[in-house]
Amino acid sequence: MELYITTPTDFNFKRTALSHGWAQLLPFEFDQEQWKLTRVVQVDNRRAVTAGITAARGSIRVEVRDRLGSRAMASLTQQVKHMLRLDDDMSRFYSLVDTEEHFNWIVGAGAGRMLRSPTVYEDLVKTICTTNCSWSLTTKMVTALVTNLGSVTSDKRPGFPTPEAMAAQSERFYRDEIRSGYRAPYLKELAERVVSGDLDVERWLSSDLPTPELRKEMRKVKGVGDYAADNLLKLIGRYDGLALDSWLRARFALIHNKGRKTADRKIERHYARFKEWRGLALWCDMTHDWIEHDE
DNA sequence: GCGTCCAGGTCTACC
DNA sequence: GGTAGACCTGGACGC
Numbered sequence: 001m002e003l004y005i006t007t008p009t010d011f012n013f014k015r016t017a018l019s020h021g022w023a024q025l026l027p028f029e030f031d032q033e034q035w036k037l038t039r040v041v042q043v044d045n046r047r048a049v050t051a052g053i054t055a056a057r058g059s060i061r062v063e064v065r066d067r068l069g070s071r072a073m074a075s076l077t078q079q080v081k082h083m084l085r086l087d088d089d090m091s092r093f094y095s096l097v098d099t100e101e102h103f104n105w106i107v108g109a110g111a112g113r114m115l116r117s118p119t120v121y122e123d124l125v126k127t128i129c130t131t132n133c134s135w136s137l138t139t140k141m142v143t144a145l146v147t148n149l150g151s152v153t154s155d156k157r158p159g160f161p162t163p164e165a166m167a168a169q170s171e172r173f174y175r176d177e178i179r180s181g182y183r184a185p186y187l188k189e190l191a192e193r194v195v196s197g198d199l200d201v202e203r204w205l206s207s208d209l210p211t212p213e214l215r216k217e218m219r220k221v222k223g224v225g226d227y228a229a230d231n232l233l234k235l236i237g238r239y240d241g242l243a244l245d246s247w248l249r250a251r252f253a254l255i256h257n258k259g260r261k262t263a264d265r266k267i268e269r270h271y272a273r274f275k276e277w278r279g280l281a282l283w284c285d286m287t288h289d290w291i292e293h294d295e
Numbered sequence: 296g297c298g299t300c301c302a303g304g305t306c307t308a309c310c
Numbered sequence: 311g312g313t314a315g316a317c318c319t320g321g322a323c324g325c
Contacts, residue, residue, distance in 0.1 A: 132304035137319060181318035182305090225305045246303060 001067060004059045005077060007086055010094065012110030013055035014291055016084050019114045020283070025126055025139065026146040027159050028115075040150070040159035041079050041118060043072040048151050048159040051076060053084075060084065066154055085113040088237065093277045097284075106284045109291070114283070116235045120201045121194060122160045123235045128183055128190070128223040130231075130245075137179070144178045166191035186223035204236055211240045211276075230279065239279035242268060251286045 007013075017023050017037045023030040027040035037053040049072075052063040062080055081087055090112055097103035106112055117123045129141040149165045150158030166187065174184035193199040199221070207214050211233065218229040230241030242248070244264055253262045256270065271278040271285075 130304090132302085132317085133319065134303070134321075136321085137303090140320090175318090179319070182316090183318085186305095223305070227304060 002061060002063045003073060003077065004056060004061055005080060005086065006059050007084075008090075009058075010090055010107075010110045011084075011086065011113065013060065013084075015109055015111045016113040016115055018290055019111070019287070021130075021135065021138075022115045022117070022126070025142045027150065027157065039083065040153055040157050041076055042151070042159055043068060043075045043079075047072070048153045048157075049076070050153045050155050050157050051080065053080060060086075079118040082118060083116055085116065085237075088113055093239075093280060096274055096277055097281060103281060103285065105288065106281075111284050111287075112280055114234060114280075117160065119160075120204055120232075120236065121163055124190065124201055124221070124224070124232060125160075125166075125187065127228045127231050127235075128186060129180065131183075131223065131225070131228055141178050141180050141183075148177055163191045163194040167195045183223055186221075189222055204232075211238050214238070215241070234279055234283070239277050239281075242271065242279050242282050248282070248286060252282075255286070 014035060017030060017035075022028060023037060029038040030036070031038070035054065039051050039053065040048050041051050042048045047066075049064045049066045049068070054061050054063075060080065062076065064076070068076065093112055094107045098107045117126065125145070126138075126142055129145075130138045133141075145161055145166070146158050149161035149169070151162075151165075152158050169188065171184045171188050174180045174187050178184070178187070180187055190199070194201060204214060204218070207217075209217065215229045215233060218224050218232055219226075224232070226241075227243055227245050230243035233239070233241055234243060242264075244267065249262065249264075249267070252267050252270075253259055256262070257266075267282070268278075271282045274281040
């Protein structure tokens with residue numbers, strides 16, 4: 001069965017799907033030939049389904065092979081909208097960048113929506129798996145988590161593991177099977193805190209806390225430092241932080257400083273005029289050429 | 296094939 | 311508040 005979700009006029013499916021590396025991490029998969037995003041989605045407590053997501057005229061087409069009831073369909077719709085950020089209001093960001101020659105392509109391209117997972121928990125685990133390692137190791141860790149612990153759909157695709165499934169594993173499991181190294185105790189502790197109710201990371205999405213305070217909350221999670229917290233803030237829709245990592249620093253140096261190493265403060269000054277949108281302005285600036293032809 | 300070096304963020308101890 | 315060293319893995323490199 002299939003469903004169609006109307007998209008905002010400024011939405012660009014390609015730019016969103018490939019906004020950052022998340023589409024390469026299970027249980028996301030991206031087929032660049034067909035421009036199809038595949039994602040395993042947990043539609044209720046018992047069932048996960050595979051959703052094939054493609055762009056249609058003025059909407060998103062979501063295809064599932066399973067028959068779903070109305071509640072499961074509503075859950076699927078809500079999660080797809082969340083992942084693609086269809087409810088995000090980009091108008092303030094667009095009005096800010098539209099006045100600048102170097103940035104106004106963002107408006108025309110409909111860029112700026114960063115793909116995210118259905119849950120903050122998944123984004124948090126994945127972010128921890130991006131720290132202090134190569135992208136190939138991140139991919140290995142996430143693949144191992146999903147294939148070892150994810151519940152399986154009717155077409156045998158594993159979803160992202162629940163906090164309960166992760167909390168039930170030993171630290172040794174995370175070291176030996178997931179290859180997460182020193183992150184092993186962090187991942188186990190995080191899952192245990194979420195299961196016990198000590199930590200409710202989903203509430204970060206609707207938190208009233210000012211961003212610096214929320215950032216402090218995030219940094220209390222073991223394994224979450226400056227970069228990881230800023231990255232998570234971006235994924236929940238707060239773009240005050242730049243989330244500078246080695247790739248971004250090198251990329252900025254290449255584009256704006258003739259390849260010379262650049263101090264973080266100089267990068268911060270470069271985007272300061274975008275105020276609470278500076279992290280998004282930076283990200284769009286650095287990924288402009290990821291899509292050859294915008295539509 | 297083996298050993299060594301290095302990159303990559305965060306944590307902890309220390310000043 | 312700032313800094314140094316440890317943490318751990320995989321890739322690059324030299325032998």
